[in-house]
Amino acid sequence: MTDGKKQELIANRSWRIARTLSAISHTSYALFFGRAKNDASRFTLLPLHASRDTLHAFCRRFTFHVSRTQGRSTAAWAVVGLVWLLGLCTLRVSESAAMDIAILQSSDIAAYREAIAGLKATGPIGAIYTEYDVQGDLELGKKLARKLRASNASLVVAVGLKAALAAKVEIVDVPIVYMMILDPLKHQLTAANMTGTLLEVPVDRQLKIMRTFLPTLHRLGTLYDPAKTSSRVKEAVRQATISDFQLKGLPVESEKDVPQQLRTLLSDVEALWLIPDSTVLTNESIRFILESALAHQIPVIGFSPEFTRLGALLSVSVNYGEVGRETGLLVKRILDGERLLPLNPVPIERLKITVNLKTARFLGITFPKELTSLIDETY
Numbered sequence: 001m002t003d004g005k006k007q008e009l010i011a012n013r014s015w016r017i018a019r020t021l022s023a024i025s026h027t028s029y030a031l032f033f034g035r036a037k038n039d040a041s042r043f044t045l046l047p048l049h050a051s052r053d054t055l056h057a058f059c060r061r062f063t064f065h066v067s068r069t070q071g072r073s074t075a076a077w078a079v080v081g082l083v084w085l086l087g088l089c090t091l092r093v094s095e096s097a098a099m100d101i102a103i104l105q106s107s108d109i110a111a112y113r114e115a116i117a118g119l120k121a122t123g124p125i126g127a128i129y130t131e132y133d134v135q136g137d138l139e140l141g142k143k144l145a146r147k148l149r150a151s152n153a154s155l156v157v158a159v160g161l162k163a164a165l166a167a168k169v170e171i172v173d174v175p176i177v178y179m180m181i182l183d184p185l186k187h188q189l190t191a192a193n194m195t196g197t198l199l200e201v202p203v204d205r206q207l208k209i210m211r212t213f214l215p216t217l218h219r220l221g222t223l224y225d226p227a228k229t230s231s232r233v234k235e236a237v238r239q240a241t242i243s244d245f246q247l248k249g250l251p252v253e254s255e256k257d258v259p260q261q262l263r264t265l266l267s268d269v270e271a272l273w274l275i276p277d278s279t280v281l282t283n284e285s286i287r288f289i290l291e292s293a294l295a296h297q298i299p300v301i302g303f304s305p306e307f308t309r310l311g312a313l314l315s316v317s318v319n320y321g322e323v324g325r326e327t328g329l330l331v332k333r334i335l336d337g338e339r340l341l342p343l344n345p346v347p348i349e350r351l352k353i354t355v356n357l358k359t360a361r362f363l364g365i366t367f368p369k370e371l372t373s374l375i376d377e378t379y
Contacts, residue, residue, distance in 0.1 A: 092094045099335050102153040106160025111320045115180050118324025124332050135164050141166030165190050175334050179327040184345050195341040197327045206316050207243040221269030225279035241337050258285050266296045273301045300369045308354040309379050318348045352376045
């Protein structure tokens with residue numbers, strides 16, 4: 001039989017296999033394997049509904065080095081088609097593969113870039129990402145959001161607070177997923193088409209880690225601005241009581257109140273717990289707080305590796321790349337057809353624990369060897 005006749009027979013049989021697979025499955029594509037003439041092995045993605053002409057072209061491009069007998073040649077192609085059926089060489093193409101995803105970021109900073117890289121790593125395969133920079137300008141953000149509303153974007157990822165606020169105001173009929181925002185519910189980032197991921201570590205998980213590393217710790221203290229973090233501290237006090245801690249919070253209404261309130265607090269607690277509060281924690285106050293605590297032999301527990309680097313005993317935080325990866329999984333769920341968006345932001349499963357070993361030695365604190373596997377970074 002001539003090569004042309006063999007290719008004709010192969011194409012017809014392959015076409016029938018493709019039709020059969022399409023009829024009995026919900027999958028639109030299968031991965032076929034072939035060897036090109038004078039070339040290495042190749043893979044190609046073919047629609048199961050491909051026409052005879054498409055499969056003919058495929059056969060001309062990918063030929064097998066098989067014996068001249070019709071039986072072996074036909075059997076080789078039958079195996080190629082049935083490999084999909086056996087699940088050994090199948091590629092299920094998600095409906096989201098061709099989706100356009102718009103990324104609206106509040107500004108172009110390293111933390112956001114790290115999160116976006118994580119997002120793309122776990123987001124829908126084959127999705128097309130287009131990035132827009134708000135440049136810290138809410139009005140520009142609204143203008144860009146209106147542009148996205150009129151585009152073909154299937155979903156908008158808002159990175160940072162200003163991007164999320166702009167998207168919420170201007171976009172109502174496309175899913176919005178936010179990330180890299182502290183306390184999103186405080187900023188009323190709730191809507192029928194809106195959900196996202198948490199940037200901070202849930203209080204109960206922080207307390208559990210404190211108990212693991214400091215099992216005898218009981219009395220905790222924190223400073224906070226009632227106008228900014230009162231609700232956060234109330235929840236922390238409630239969770240601390242459940243976890244057999246006693247949490248004492250002293251209010252700070254301005255940065256100048258920090259020294260006096262800190263002195264009062266350090267005389268009555270066993271550890272100082274830092275929470276995100278821009279009144280308490282400024283470029284000028286952070287070092288003062290850390291140095292004062294160490295002078296009183298009081299360990300400090302922070303929420304960023306930077307605090308650990310500067311002298312805090314340990315910090316519990318989320319990795320920005322991990323925030324992006326968790327957000328990518330959420331995006332994939334939505335574009336794969338999940339209808340009910342999570343009402344509350346999704347917490348990040350994998351946390352980052354950093355420890356300052358110099359501070360630990362200074363305070364006379366030693367950690368059991370079995371805790372080593374829990375520590376991501378030391379200073």
